[in-house]
Amino acid sequence: MDTPIQADTVIDVKIGILKPALRLQVPAREDSIPLVRQALRSLGETVQAEPEALEDAELAVTEACANAVEHAYDAGGGDVWVAIEPDESELVVSVVDHGMGIRNGFEPSDSTRGYGLPMIEGIATRVEFAPGDGTDIRMAFPLGPPRMVTVDGALPGVEPAERITRRLLAVVAAQLDMSTERVVEVLLLAEVVARNALRHLIGEEAELRIEHVGNGFELCVGPLEPGGGQAVVADSEVPVVGSVIEALANGVEVDARKTGEYLSLRVDPRG
Numbered sequence: 001m002d003t004p005i006q007a008d009t010v011i012d013v014k015i016g017i018l019k020p021a022l023r024l025q026v027p028a029r030e031d032s033i034p035l036v037r038q039a040l041r042s043l044g045e046t047v048q049a050e051p052e053a054l055e056d057a058e059l060a061v062t063e064a065c066a067n068a069v070e071h072a073y074d075a076g077g078g079d080v081w082v083a084i085e086p087d088e089s090e091l092v093v094s095v096v097d098h099g100m101g102i103r104n105g106f107e108p109s110d111s112t113r114g115y116g117l118p119m120i121e122g123i124a125t126r127v128e129f130a131p132g133d134g135t136d137i138r139m140a141f142p143l144g145p146p147r148m149v150t151v152d153g154a155l156p157g158v159e160p161a162e163r164i165t166r167r168l169l170a171v172v173a174a175q176l177d178m179s180t181e182r183v184v185e186v187l188l189l190a191e192v193v194a195r196n197a198l199r200h201l202i203g204e205e206a207e208l209r210i211e212h213v214g215n216g217f218e219l220c221v222g223p224l225e226p227g228g229g230q231a232v233v234a235d236s237e238v239p240v241v242g243s244v245i246e247a248l249a250n251g252v253e254v255d256a257r258k259t260g261e262y263l264s265l266r267v268d269p270r271g
Contacts, residue, residue, distance in 0.1 A: 009027055009029075009031065009032075009210075009211070009212040010027070010209065010210070010211045010212075011024065011025070011026050011027075011032070011035060011168070011172075011208075011209070011210040011211075012024070012025040012026075012207075012208070012209050013025075013039070013164070013168065013207070013208040013209075013210070014205045014206070014207055014208075015160060015161045015164055015205065015206045015208070016085075016204065016205055017161065017198065017201065017204050017205065017206060018204045019085075019204075020043060020046060020047060020085075020086055020160045021043075021083075021084065021085040021086075022039055022043050022082075022083070022084040022085070022160070022164065023081070023082070023083045023084075024036060024039060024081070024082045024083075025079050025080075025081050026079065026080055026082070027077075027078075027079060027080075028068055028069050028072055028073055028077070028078045028079060028080045028097060028099070029069060030066075030069055031175055032065070032069070032080065033062060033065050033066060033069065034171050034175075035168055035171050035172075036061060036062070036065050036080075036082050037058055037061070037062055038164075038167040038168060038170075038171055039082075039084065039164050039167070039168065040054075040057060040058055040061055040084055040093070041054065041058060041167070042160060042163035042164045042167050043084050043086070043091075043160050043163075043164065044057065044058075044091060044143065045163065046160040046163060047086045047091075047143070049086075049091065049143035050143055053141055053142055053143045054091075054141075054143065056123045056124075056141060057091055057093065057123075057124075057139075057141040057143070059123060060093075060119070060120045060123045060124055060139055060141070061082070061093055061095065061139070063119060063120055064095040064120060064137050064139070065080060065082070065095055067117070067135075068080045068095060068097040068099065068135065071099070071100065072097040072098075072099025072100060072134065072135065073097070073099045073100070074099075074100065078097065078098065078099055079097070079098075080095065080096070080097050081094075081095075081096040081097070082094070082095050082096075083096075086143070087140075089142060089143065090125070090140045090141060090142060090143060091140070091141045091143045092138070092139070092140050093138070093139045093140075093141070094130075094136065094137065094138045094139070095135075095136075095137050095139075096134065096135070096136045096137075097134045097135050098133050098134035099134050099135065100134070100135075117137075120137070120139065123141075124139040124140060124141055125140050125141060125142050126138075126139065126140040127139050127140075161194050161198060161206050162190075162191055162194040162195055165190045165191075165193065165194040165208065166187050166190040166191055166194070168190075168208070168210065169186050169187070169189070169190040169210070169219065169267075170183060170186065170187055170190075172210055172212075172217055173186045173217075173267075176212075176215065176216065176217065176269070177269075178216075178269045178270075179269065179270060181270065182269055182270045185248050185270075186248075186267060188244070188248065189244070189245065189248040189249060189265070189267070190219075192236045192244050192245060192248075193219070193221060193232065193236075193245060193263070193265065194206075194221075196231075196232045196235040196236055196245075197221045197222075197224065197228075197232050197263065199231075199232075199235070200224045200225050200227075200228030200231050200232060201222075201223070201224060201225075201228075202222075202223045202224060202225055202228075202259070202260045203223065206221070206222075207220075207221070207222055207223065207262075208220070208221055213266065214268065215268055215269055216250070216266065216267045216268035216269060217266075217267055218264055218265065218266050218267070219264070219265045219267065220255075220262050220263070220264045220265075221262065221263045221264075221265075222257075222259070222260055222261060222262035222263065223257070223259045223260025223261065223262065224260050224261040224262065224263065225260065225261070226256075226260075226261065227261075228260070228261050228263075229254030229255075229261045229262070229263040230254060232245070232263055233245050233246060233252060233263070245265065248267075249265040249266060249267055250266045250267060250268045251264075251265065251266030252264070252265055252266075
């Protein structure tokens, strides 16, 4: 069972559109680990990674994130940054924190087995520790020749953006103990928003922010072209129901910023 989401949870996600890639910034807490795991699986499945290799990658990344959660920040707080990118026949992943760090001269075969790093080294084909404050672990996993699957001939990043958005929101909704019916509605909302928003996106990255608000959460998507926020809502209209986004979200707002428009959706439990 997933750890309940905490009141100050903020999750920032950037998804590459022209080339599938993913960056996450999550709180260094246990409830963030399922989010990272689902994001990795979504991207791996999109490039049709070999299932066994993807399971190994998921295990190693879970361990690296758990290390950051347990050891990085003495007094709690702090964030973990995760980057995931398919590169030819490999999946390259980095897990970074700005906490206590690993002592100078550390080697994975050293005597710090409590960190789980020897296990990571045994799973990954390559493990590197970058210098700097905190801990920066970079891992590579053999996933077979990537073959991108697109949706209706769309840009390569559309399909992973939909997968990632759906799974992240499903985890958040479940951690907030929303009903099964509401989780299904959240999945539909995520799919509609991801597909429609990408038609109006500015630049090569889709930005998502998921923030715990009250008993629910707020999803912010952008940057969108001028008028893009209202266009995303209008694009979701179907006969009888009208706008699917307005029907499923508890609140809809469009925020104009220097970088573009951002569509914010409030999602609360039903009842």
